[in-house]
Amino acid sequence: MSELRGVIVSHAAVAQALVAAVTAITGIEGALTGISNEGCGTEELAERLREAVGAGPAVLFVDLPGGSCFTSSARYAKRGGADIAVVTGVNLAMLLDFVFNRDISPSEAARRAVDAGAKAIRVTPA
Amino acid sequence: MTLALYRIDDRLIHGQVVVGWGQPLDVSFIVLVDDEVSSSDWEQDLYRMGVPPQIEVIFASVETAAELLPAWDADSRVGILLVGDIDTAVALAARVPQVKRFNVGGVHHRTGRKERLRFVYLTDDEATKLRQLAASGVDVTAQDVPTARAVPVAEFT
Numbered sequence: 001m002s003e004l005r006g007v008i009v010s011h012a013a014v015a016q017a018l019v020a021a022v023t024a025i026t027g028i029e030g031a032l033t034g035i036s037n038e039g040c041g042t043e044e045l046a047e048r049l050r051e052a053v054g055a056g057p058a059v060l061f062v063d064l065p066g067g068s069c070f071t072s073s074a075r076y077a078k079r080g081g082a083d084i085a086v087v088t089g090v091n092l093a094m095l096l097d098f099v100f101n102r103d104i105s106p107s108e109a110a111r112r113a114v115d116a117g118a119k120a121i122r123v124t125p126a
Numbered sequence: 127m128t129l130a131l132y133r134i135d136d137r138l139i140h141g142q143v144v145v146g147w148g149q150p151l152d153v154s155f156i157v158l159v160d161d162e163v164s165s166s167d168w169e170q171d172l173y174r175m176g177v178p179p180q181i182e183v184i185f186a187s188v189e190t191a192a193e194l195l196p197a198w199d200a201d202s203r204v205g206i207l208l209v210g211d212i213d214t215a216v217a218l219a220a221r222v223p224q225v226k227r228f229n230v231g232g233v234h235h236r237t238g239r240k241e242r243l244r245f246v247y248l249t250d251d252e253a254t255k256l257r258q259l260a261a262s263g264v265d266v267t268a269q270d271v272p273t274a275r276a277v278p279v280a281e282f283t
Contacts, residue, residue, distance in 0.1 A: 039244070041233070041235065043236055065176070066139070067139075
């Protein structure tokens, strides 16, 4: 199985910052691509997705479960032709787990991301 | 209240609409007028996901919207009406005389369009259509978020 690509889709520069943070922590480069919806209509965002995903398979990590990043990603996953899963609520913890576990299917990776991401959200005892 | 905002935005329902405008206007419903979306359950599910459960989302074709717009405008709640492109806005305004204003909130880059504002790219034909819309008595301004200045149509077409 070819190794999965991760594409982070966000408002403003959140995606690029997350890619930089993952590289800074793990030293792994090239597993993730960040794209922004800045100045994009739906067509241009679809084009950015096409360039970033390539032939797939891929997981799209989207910032919010609604909005232009999300609708474009979901539409692309449905129509893009490649094997693609979409996860919303991207955080650094799920990305760190993802880059070390890319020899699985997009849907398995998406489930894993939800687990890893959710485990990182906690209230710290005072 | 009424339909507080008539907006042209090619992203349709997204953060600027739901949060940026929705919060200060205290919006209870969003009408999305788009022939393609109104005929696809899957697309409607996608757009609904971006909206908190207390806000109702109504999907309509241009034809249905022309018929129901007076009722939405007379609704006791505050609503936003969204269209995805200039042609839809023009078609709706032509059919419903009570459409008296349109906010150009986001029309983005595409081949053939020129940058008019940071968030508005138009072909010459689209710019002409907006000026004609304004000349027919519709107040057309560009404004992405409520805290920004409403730019009059003459300044960006």
